[in-house]
Amino acid sequence: MSDSDSHIGRRSYLKLAGGAAASAALAGCTGGGGEETTTESGGEETTTESSGEETTTATESSEPFDVTITQGQMPSGLDPQDHRETPTDIVVLHAYEGVLTRDATGAVQQALSTNYERIDGEDAVRFDIREGVTFHNGDELTPEDVAYSINRVVDEEVGFASPQSDQLAGVTGAEVIEGERAVKVLNDGLNPIVFSEFATYLDVMQQSWVEERSKAQIGQEMNGTGPFKLDSYTEDEEVVLSRYDDYWQEPAAVDTLTFRAASEASTRVNQLLQGETDVIVNVPPQEVQRVNNSENARVAAAPSTRIIYNAMRYDVEPFDSVEFRQAMNYAIDLESIVQNVLGGFGAQTSQPTLPEFVGHNADLDPYPYDPEMAEQLVEESGYAGAEIELNTPVGRYLKDLEISQAVAGYINELPNVTATVRQRDFGSLVDELLAGSIEERPHWFLIGWGEATFDGGLVMTALLSSEGVLTTWENEEFDSLLADAGQQSGDERDATLQEANALAHEECPWIFLNQQFSVYGVNDAIEWEARSDERIDVYDMRQK
């Protein structure tokens, strides 16, 4: 069981924090947290002493094991708390760690804390900080460092305006519990998702190291507790890391780790086939065959946490008709799009929540391809002869333009609707989507949404609730279901979210498209599984 059962929508929580109903959610959450603590501190016995011997065996083994990873872009800097992009995250996570982390399936795991629990009677949680952990400069990790790191993100006075402060929503600060090796994290209310947030975000830095450096230096150097330490960083060119032998767990199998970037997908594929790099991101479907047919590399794919959909604004013609919106779903052959456009690297969706997420309704099937039904529904909607235009970004998501062209193509085959595709620059499309009010958004557009917290409630709140940041729909029943979910926990919340998904399926605020897959190219000499949270964890890599 993942901890996600106890999630409560971040935004709903913020709205409802302090309400009387909160005590029920608190009970549910503490229970969940307690259970995990027990099981995981049991598994924790595998640490320090035993790892000493294993280090020796690992380092004595034959030739060096060096890994190069080529992403689409270089990190924007090395300050783990001053960025919001995946390419940067993938680099810094090898040197910096949090108090909690997630395994490949998304389940919460301990990292720099050995125990985490809610403090009775207070809006606070407690993390016991692991002993025997050192930073790359040799200094020992202290609870002060952890508290400082949290404050650096959430408190502008401590550090800077971190773009990550909302990732620790509800957290107001942290302090060391006097006389104990523990940190108390203060919240502005109950904060039922606090452990989930810490499992996904917050990298721990050393207070003295940060304070001795300018902002620019922090962005160019690294000093974390992670399995790799920085060797060299050449901006725009490469980041080289090497194994940190004094790591608190068994040292990594990989000796040196290099990150480079090539924005052209074909360049990355050629580098992989030529053996110049070991792992590449975003292999386009048309190149998959070439990678798999090569002698030295293979494709590794995993469903990601990103959903791709076509939003239809509920308040404009012809999309204000439920029949018309349903017709659009019947009109497209989603199975064929996934197979032929995405080369099988995608999964069909039937609702706003992905299968791995809390709140997914397994009873809902994707809309079948039924052009006759679609034609009939268009007639019923009274919008026969409608002309519609699909706004789509180009090159932002896997095959985004091609998906849009296929969708518009199928709809165009209906005798009573004309659809065209309008290619948009991603930046300007996002400007319109974030304009603040629903009236300024395009009538019909393709966009993707990734949610690293594995929570369907957060997705639906952001994309479909009346106050969502990107919403195109207003439905009282749906809003009230989300509000209910905000006051519930565990199975009860799950059931409410499932109901909301069923409603969304029926009402079709979207043309439901695909769950995006992360598609990697990997050198055959490396043993490695792709993860669903888009992270590339080199600590898990082994030599074949």
Added chain:
Amino acid sequence: MSLSRFLIKRSLQGLFVIWGVITVVFGLRFISPGDPANVLLPPDVDPEVRAQVIAELGLNEPLYVQYWDFISGIPLGDLGLSLVTRTPVAARVITKVPATLELAIAATIVAVIIAIPLGVVSATRRHQPADYAATVFSLFGISTPNFWLGVMLILILAVQLNLFPTSQRPIGIDGILLLVANGNLDAAFDGFTTWLWHITLPAITLGTYFTALITRLTRSGMLDQLGQTYVRASRAKGLPETLVRYKHALRNTLIPVITVIGLQLGTLIGGAVITEAVFAWPGLGTLIINSINARDWPVLQGSLIIVAVGFVLVNILVDALYAYVNPQVAYD
């Protein structure tokens, strides 16, 4: 007009051009879609955090303030901070110049080595097979897009035949010179061979169009010269044909060719954008593409200023050289 007065006059004109480039690029920033903050931050960021980031980047200042802030720093060599990495733009751009410059020069060398002999042969054996072959080659060169040629060269010579690496620039001329300066000659030699190995395909890719252009230019220039009275007079005097062709006719042919080579060097820097992307060559081109994708305006402006400065300098130099080579042209 003397050379020095000419240089001063042209430099002032050049400054004006550079100022124009900056202003146009700055203006483009405000009519082009895509707020940098929206590219830097995912859509689900809290509006308050978004506002903080915008304020920190200075994007909430009025237009004229941002313009003045930017332009007043330039004389001091301050091109501002990158919106994405928050590092000084000037240092970042300057470190990319050697990679692009060496690529442009290597491409020029490739072009000159192939094109001038080819043009001469083509002109002296007019309407013979060699001429037709050269014409077909030029046609191919002019009509082949850089990105396609680059990808084909990689597929055939790098991936299939394994003769060259597909991409990257592990060491540059600057690195090699540093090794030489440290007295580490062996390493410098190794570095040079590595460099040569890596730059060959990008240089050919970038140089092909240029090769074709110079071949055509040399051919027509040569034909033109060979038809001149001074050539006929030289022949009539009994000068050997080789001397007539290569000493007299070729020399005069090269005057316009030199101008074009000089001017094209600037264009090559622009053309390097695509070639650099295909070969992941870490130069100005790659920087420009990445900064466009990230809406990193200060970096884009900084790169374009450097390109503009380079272009202006090359132009002045070519003009000065032109007058020097051809005394019929005066500095005016």
